[in-house]
Amino acid sequence: MKSQTAVQRRSYRPADLAREHGISTQAVRNYERDGVLPPAPRTPNGYRVYSALHAHALRAYLALVSAHGYAAAGEIMRAVNAGDVDTALRAIDRSHAQLLRDRETLDAVEAAVGVLAVTGVPTGAAPAAPPATGRPDRPLTIGHLAHRIGVKPATLRKWEQAGVLVPQRGPDTGHRLYRVDDVRDAELAHLLRRGGYRLDHIATVLRQVRAAAGPEALVGSLEGWRRRLADRGRAMLTAAARLADHLSPPDGPRG
Incomplete structure (x- = not known):
């Protein structure tokens, strides 16, 4: 059985993240480019290496899209990835209102x-x-x-x-x-x-x-x-849980 540290340090390829959600690897790269996923480190050969942080971010973003729409979801994730959680929560508050x-x-x-x-x-x-x-x-x-x-x-x-x-x-x-x-x-x-x-x-x-x-x-x-x-109200509950996971990922504090 793998240790908790090994699980926390697991790396993901773009295809791994894409497969979980039934999207293309290019979509994953586009999400990183647009700032809804944190920047991924590269290997010496230039390949992206994603972590559990990125997996949680992608789950949060796609759940937020279902709950709040693309524009609000993008605003929320970009604010979170920039460390501005207050702005993210304010956008969520507007959507609930x-x-x-x-x-x-x-x-x-x-x-x-x-x-x-x-x-x-x-x-x-x-x-x-x-x-x-x-x-x-x-x-x-x-x-x-x-x-x-x-x-x-x-x-x-x-x-x-x-x-x-x-x-x-x-x-x-x-x-x-x-x-x-x-x-x-x-x-x-x-x-x-x-x-x-x-x-x-x-x-x-x-x-x-x-x-x-x-x-x-x-x-x-x-x-x-x-x-x-x-349906929208239930989607908001799911999105809140996914975002909470992203804010407290298994590989340590964000950032």
């Missing part, structure tokens, strides 16, 4: 879908006759819409600037005109604002609502969205 924002947005979209399912208001073109829920049968001015949902006209203008509402303009006057779908969007926005959601979340919600053929189609896409968020 984005995942949390995505989850909150998904919750907001699901809340909006629930409202649509209850009211039965379809997306798309305005119905030929006023629906039973009291939707207007003609476009509303900003003052009428503000009065209808209990906000100030300035609030509707702010929502428009944030992308929450997209009203048309009258061909003669240039004044804002809110169609039946715009009224629906304004009422959903008002509901979600009362629920504490930020305007950027609400704008994402309403883009989803407008893009869907109706609540049923949107429900199906939300299920896939939630699965992808869960």
Whole structure:
């Protein structure tokens, strides 16, 4: 049985590292060139000699790619290899914060879908006759819409600037005109604002609502969205473990 020291000092060829992950030896060399792997020493003949440090770095990098994407993974590994762990952790924090924002947005979209399912208001073109829920049968001015949902006209203008509402303009006057779908969007926005959601979340919600053929189609896409968020969260856990291994490799302190 090999001693612990012998295992720690084991050397790797580029092909050894590549084989473990099903990538090419050129990819391993490119990762070193790009700084996501530490520089490897060379033999007198010019061949690269990798160590357990490089094996851990490659495992960490590929796990980080799955969790945070190529750009963030590269930033994290280059910072770690430069000894700037704080910058690496800050990049990870940003990615986790984005995942949390995505989850909150998904919750907001699901809340909006629930409202649509209850009211039965379809997306798309305005119905030929006023629906039973009291939707207007003609476009509303900003003052009428503000009065209808209990906000100030300035609030509707702010929502428009944030992308929450997209009203048309009258061909003669240039004044804002809110169609039946715009009224629906304004009422959903008002509901979600009362629920504490930020305007950027609400704008994402309403883009989803407008893009869907109706609540049923949107429900199906939300299920896939939630699965992808869960997969990303699990990938982040794996990446954290791989990065922790890289920061405490078996062949001694980094650097």
